[in-house]
Amino acid sequence: MTYFRPEIDAMAGYVPGEQPQTGEFIKLNTNENPYPASLAVRQAIEETLRRGLEKYPDPMAGAFRHRAAEIFGVEPDWILCGNGSDDVLTIATRAFVGQGQLLRLPYPSYILYKTLAQIQGARSEEIDFRDDWSLPDEFAAARDDLRLVFLPSPNSPSGTVVPPEQVLELAQRLPCPLLVDEAYIDFSETNCLELAARCERILVSRSLSKSYALAGLRFGFVVAQPPIIAGLAKVKDSYNCDALSIAAATAAVGDQQWLAENRAKILATRRRLVAGMRELGFTTVDSQANFTWNTHSGQPVRPLYERLKRDRVLVRYMDYPGWGDGLRISVGTDEQIDACLGRLRAIV
Numbered sequence: 546m547t548y549f550r551p552e553i554d555a556m557a558g559y560v561p562g563e564q565p566q567t568g569e570f571i572k573l574n575t576n577e578n579p580y581p582a583s584l585a586v587r588q589a590i591e592e593t594l595r596r597g598l599e600k601y602p603d604p605m606a607g608a609f610r611h612r613a614a615e616i617f618g619v620e621p622d623w624i625l626c627g628n629g630s631d632d633v634l635t636i637a638t639r640a641f642v643g644q645g646q647l648l649r650l651p652y653p654s655y656i657l658y659k660t661l662a663q664i665q666g667a668r669s670e671e672i673d674f675r676d677d678w679s680l681p682d683e684f685a686a687a688r689d690d691l692r693l694v695f696l697p698s699p700n701s702p703s704g705t706v707v708p709p710e711q712v713l714e715l716a717q718r719l720p721c722p723l724l725v726d727e728a729y730i731d732f733s734e735t736n737c738l739e740l741a742a743r744c745e746r747i748l749v750s751r752s753l754s755k756s757y758a759l760a761g762l763r764f765g766f767v768v769a770q771p772p773i774i775a776g777l778a779k780v781k782d783s784y785n786c787d788a789l790s791i792a793a794a795t796a797a798v799g800d801q802q803w804l805a806e807n808r809a810k811i812l813a814t815r816r817r818l819v820a821g822m823r824e825l826g827f828t829t830v831d832s833q834a835n836f837t838w839n840t841h842s843g844q845p846v847r848p849l850y851e852r853l854k855r856d857r858v859l860v861r862y863m864d865y866p867g868w869g870d871g872l873r874i875s876v877g878t879d880e881q882i883d884a885c886l887g888r889l890r891a892i893v
């Protein structure tokens with residue numbers, strides 16, 4: 546006897562990365578920022594607490610929309626906020642993809658996309674990246690039942706981007722919305738934000754979890770043309786962002802100086818991590834994100850992950866059926882990365 550819809554019974558459910566709450570690990574497994582957020586964030590939270598939490602928050606997070614609109618050069622009605630960018634991905638899937646319809650994603654990429662399709666009772670189609678992490682033509686193929694395409698750029702686990710001109714070309718060939726998931730874009734050299742104005746089918750999602758060091762706060766947003774945003778707004782929970790997160794996220798995007806300084810530190814440490822992993826014999830993809838993807842042809846990597854974990858260094862072991870496995874390592878502080886490389890040097 547089950548009370549669940551058949552598709553819920555049939556699915557395994559998304560398994561997030563390990564989140565030990567004890568603080569004993571050097572934590573390099575879920576691409577968090579190792580530095581504390583802008584001081585403006587703390588001040589905004591304190592100010593919101595002083596004013597009290599008795600009232601419901603602004604349903605559309607107007608303060609954030611206005612601030613972000615100025616910064617990103619759009620109008621506020623081009624922005625919809627979410628409880629983390631995962632919320633935005635959920636809203637888009639619910640809004641566009643019906644039961645039995647098709648959602649397309651590249652493989653390997655963010656595993657959650659497939660779970661979102663399963664929850665809808667929809668089907669998903671995974672198109673393999675080429676060996677150089679570019680997309681085959683097939684990714685833009687029109688199909689009658691295709692309702693939404695997810696494209697993470699930078700991608701996880703590879704940290705690679707699809708150049709904006711190719712994204713635009715893809716969108717122009719597709720019959721449905723293309724959501725470019727830019728959770729890691731602030732660590733990259735290009736972005737697709739301005740494409741939303743050039744093509745109504747392009748939606749660009751962003752996260753404050755990584756580049757603004759606010760994974761614990763839960764805030765993300767999507768930029769698209771106003772009719773798309775208005776449609777998505779019908780699907781979201783009434784108060785999907787709380788008063789503390791709206792105030793904090795508004796302060797965070799308002800401090801672009803903090804973002805630039807943080808980015809410079811992360812990029813410098815990323816260079817150190819990539820060089821160190823290659824010296825150890827790993828094949829490490831050139832990353833445009835705050836993590837690196839590392840494979841090894843000479844030895845299995847799962848034991849390395851386990852050994853690192855015993856040594857209190859947590860990285861992400863990923864095994865993609867039909868593709869292979871590797872270690873995804875987040876860019877921490879220089880000290881954290883040196884500690885990780887030092888432990889690896891002893892065991893590789």
Ligand SMILES: Cc1ncc(COP(=O)(O)O)c(C=O)c1O
Nearest residue numbers: 629630631655697728752754765
């Ligand atoms: C590709 C990608 N998109 C979206 C997210 C979700 O980020 P958040 O919900 O914290 O904004 C993640 C998180 O790891 C991710 O890797």
